[in-house]
Amino acid sequence: MKLNQKLMLIISSLFLMISNASAEQATSLDARVNEVFANFTGPFVNFIFAPLYGTNFPWIVLWLVVAASIFTVYFGFVQFRFFGHAIALVKGDYSNPDDAGEVSHFQALATALSGTVGLGNIAGVGVAVAIGGPGATFWMITAGLLGMAAKFTECTLGVKYRNEYDNGTVSGGPMYYISKGFKERGLFGGKFLAVLFSIFCILGAFGGGNMFQANQAHAAISGITGDYPGWITGIIFAVIVFVVIVGGVKSIARVTEKIVPIMGVLYVGAALVILMVNYDKIGWAFNEIFTGAFTGLGVAGGFVGALIQGFKRAAFSNEAGVGSAAIAHSAVKTKEPITEGFVSLLEPLIDTVVICTMTALVITISGQLISDPATGLYVLDGARIATVDNNTGVALTSAAFGAGISWFPYLLGVAVIMFAFSTMISWSYYGLKAWTYLFGESKNAELSFKILFCIFIVIGAAASLGPVIDFSDAAIFAMAVVNIFAIYFLMPIVKKELVSYVTRLKNGEIKKYKN
Amino acid sequence: MSTKLIIGVDGESSDNRAIEFASKLSTQIGNCELIVVYVIEWSPFSFQTNEENAERHKRREEETELATNRIIAPVLKKLEAANIKASGIVTHGNVADALNRVAKEQNADQIIVRRTSDASIKTRIFGSSVANLVMESTIPVTVI
Numbered sequence: 001m002k003l004n005q006k007l008m009l010i011i012s013s014l015f016l017m018i019s020n021a022s023a024e025q026a027t028s029l030d031a032r033v034n035e036v037f038a039n040f041t042g043p044f045v046n047f048i049f050a051p052l053y054g055t056n057f058p059w060i061v062l063w064l065v066v067a068a069s070i071f072t073v074y075f076g077f078v079q080f081r082f083f084g085h086a087i088a089l090v091k092g093d094y095s096n097p098d099d100a101g102e103v104s105h106f107q108a109l110a111t112a113l114s115g116t117v118g119l120g121n122i123a124g125v126g127v128a129v130a131i132g133g134p135g136a137t138f139w140m141i142t143a144g145l146l147g148m149a150a151k152f153t154e155c156t157l158g159v160k161y162r163n164e165y166d167n168g169t170v171s172g173g174p175m176y177y178i179s180k181g182f183k184e185r186g187l188f189g190g191k192f193l194a195v196l197f198s199i200f201c202i203l204g205a206f207g208g209g210n211m212f213q214a215n216q217a218h219a220a221i222s223g224i225t226g227d228y229p230g231w232i233t234g235i236i237f238a239v240i241v242f243v244v245i246v247g248g249v250k251s252i253a254r255v256t257e258k259i260v261p262i263m264g265v266l267y268v269g270a271a272l273v274i275l276m277v278n279y280d281k282i283g284w285a286f287n288e289i290f291t292g293a294f295t296g297l298g299v300a301g302g303f304v305g306a307l308i309q310g311f312k313r314a315a316f317s318n319e320a321g322v323g324s325a326a327i328a329h330s331a332v333k334t335k336e337p338i339t340e341g342f343v344s345l346l347e348p349l350i351d352t353v354v355i356c357t358m359t360a361l362v363i364t365i366s367g368q369l370i371s372d373p374a375t376g377l378y379v380l381d382g383a384r385i386a387t388v389d390n391n392t393g394v395a396l397t398s399a400a401f402g403a404g405i406s407w408f409p410y411l412l413g414v415a416v417i418m419f420a421f422s423t424m425i426s427w428s429y430y431g432l433k434a435w436t437y438l439f440g441e442s443k444n445a446e447l448s449f450k451i452l453f454c455i456f457i458v459i460g461a462a463a464s465l466g467p468v469i470d471f472s473d474a475a476i477f478a479m480a481v482v483n484i485f486a487i488y489f490l491m492p493i494v495k496k497e498l499v500s501y502v503t504r505l506k507n508g509e510i511k512k513y514k515n
Numbered sequence: 516m517s518t519k520l521i522i523g524v525d526g527e528s529s530d531n532r533a534i535e536f537a538s539k540l541s542t543q544i545g546n547c548e549l550i551v552v553y554v555i556e557w558s559p560f561s562f563q564t565n566e567e568n569a570e571r572h573k574r575r576e577e578e579t580e581l582a583t584n585r586i587i588a589p590v591l592k593k594l595e596a597a598n599i600k601a602s603g604i605v606t607h608g609n610v611a612d613a614l615n616r617v618a619k620e621q622n623a624d625q626i627i628v629r630r631t632s633d634a635s636i637k638t639r640i641f642g643s644s645v646a647n648l649v650m651e652s653t654i655p656v657t658v659i
Binding site for chain 2: 250
């Protein structure tokens with residue numbers, strides 16, 4: 001049977017299944033997948049989010065904040081000192097014209113951004129604001145600014161220790177810099193940590209890079225079309241992703257890569273329009289954000305609740321310290337690894353400080369969060385703030401934009417689907433690199449990972465938000481545990497690179513090609 | 516010191532117009548060297564997937580090799596047969612920028628290109644490569 005015929009058969013049986021399945025059967029399938037999933041991932045999730053002894057503050061959040069702060073101080077506030085230089089690098093001012101045709105700083109940054117800008121900015125912020133209140137935004141911005149230093153460190157290491165193969169291809173990422181960097185510094189345990197990171201990276205690829213995306217894409221579609229079983233969305237997504245990553249149909253991925261930046265610009269543009277129309281409320285919204293950051297404005301968990309939500313969502317959105325971006329950035333053409341570090345620090349800025357803040361401002365201004373007119377405090381609905389129509393996650397963001405621009409939820413629906421798809425494609429690559437690090441770069445190893453990846457899409461779309469979002473967070477944060485631990489030992493290497501580069505930049509040895 | 520002429524080619528049969536003109540000019544000048552340049556269109560600001568990035572260096576080498584063998588080599592063979600001193604360069608980038616850059620690097624005296632009749636929307640908005648080259652070049656440009 002030819003490939004086309006096989007594909008046709010699969011698609012037609014799919015439609016047959018969909019039309020035959022009664023709503024009741026489908027719901028019970030969703031519920032079953034959900035139950036098994038929650039039981040299976042529960043202990044792992046509980047460990048990662050365990051609170052510090054005697055408090056309700058998860059240790060993992062402290063781990064990220066402390067790391068980002070240490071990197072910021074250790075590198076002398078690199079994110080602020082070299083911001084202008086980062087822009088010059090992206091513009092190509094320091095790119096050697098002889099390297100034309102190789103991967104530019106801009107391309108490495110854009111590719112890495114397409115893996116991070118997405119649902120975290122839309123759905124993640126919706127969740128953060130619904131639980132932590134507008135105050136969560138303040139902590140999200142703080143985490144974004146600190147996270148720039150973490151991103152700088154890991155991406156410099158990613159380029160420095162990447163593998164360049166004889167056939168001209170490259171592979172890089174924490175698994176490579178941990179094992180090579182530890183060996184170079186004469187430290188033990190590098191290989192073990194690299195393997196551990198790879199395992200978590202694969203789980204992260206299945207979780208945040210896949211199931212969370214499928215889940216929220218389903219929520220976005222059913223928000224427009226009306227409710228229907230999640231596994232249907234899952235199978236459709238799985239087939240398209242399968243065609244791209246296994247079938248090698250690059251044109252779909254290429255179209256997505258071009259549409260996603262347009263969607264990003266449209267999203268920020270729409271947010272700006274809404275903010276401009278409601279310019280009189282911007283001051284009030286910032287006041288809510290600052291006051292809420294320290295008082296919680298009556299939100300469950302008070303200011304700690306806002307802080308936890310802010311940091312959690314920021315880390316999930318910009319992935320600073322997680323190590324995933326180091327995989328994407330290592331493809332750049334440069335003789336100076338540190339230059340890619342500078343470029344990468346723009347990532348959390350664009351992703352979290354700009355895009356996430358826009359979303360949070362629109363939600364705050366839209367009046368979707370219900371507050372008590374008498375006290376000015378938010379009305380609680382269980383552990384989160386009561387919202388109009390009981391929305392959370394992507395539905396809350398969608399309703400907030402819809403309050404400003406009535407047709408925008410449709411465009412947002414399309415954006416969510418495109419973002420979800422591009423993030424899945426990016427994470428399928430990150431997961432694959434970790435997988436091939438563990439099992440070797442063979443065709444069979446690659447194929448087995450890709451098939452598993454597609455299966456997880458279906459599971460993700462069918463499971464309800466709670467267990468999926470918890471597992472997504474847990475898997476991604478587990479990567480950060482290993483990555484940051486290793487970076488503490490490797491950061492003197494980055495410092496050396498930084499000092500050497502700055503000296504050469506000052507004495508004119510690093511040449512500027514464009515004026 | 517010999518006079519250096521750059522010929523911009525794009526692999527079309529109408530390249531011959533520029534090549535023939537440059538050959539004639541070089542015979543008239545006498546001590547003259549021709550540099551045949553082919554530019555592979557490339558923007559450092561395009562969007563790519565992770566996989567494309569990882570394989571980019573390999574693809575670039577392949578593209579350069581293909582262009583050298585299929586476009587530059589036949590032209591050099593022809594010029595060699597006519598006893599004209601010539602060399603070839605394949606580079607990536609924007610056609611106008613790249614020709615101008617090579618001309619500067621090689622310390623060339625003139626750039627010779629053929630006229631194109633591309634009427635796409637992109638050309639109408641941003642101008643053709645030839646028009647851009649004429650505007651940007653720091654040395655004389657002859658359009659055939």
